[in-house]
Amino acid sequence: MKPAPCDLRILFDLQTARQDVKDGWWWKIDVWMAKEAPGGIRYALSLHDPSGRRVLGYDNDHLRHHRHPPEKGRPYAFATCEKLIADFFDDVDRHLVREGVLP
Secondary structure, three states: OOOOHHHHHHHHHOOOEEEEEEOOEEEEEEEEEOOOOHHHEEEEEEEEOOOOOEEEEEEOHHHOOEEEOOOOOEEOOOOOHHHHHHHHHHHHHHHHHHOOOOO
16 A cells, blocks of 8 residues: 555654663664655664664565564554554553563
């Protein structure tokens, strides 16, 4: 599914965003134009532990949308940029609660 132009603006507004969460945990969002990518954009949303290791990620590398837990990537059913962002931050919150970083 190709997202609508206004949908892409939401994702690009977060381009190169990085936020420290707590106790050394942080997330970042990278977005860039790429003709070969689905919808003409590439994205990588990731959560990192205090050592800098990516522990969660959503991206469309290898020309397909997928989600990375610490192990091998799983397909991700991309629908809209809004849903991608919501799904990512829902997963971030669940992971940080599970790790005891957030209550």
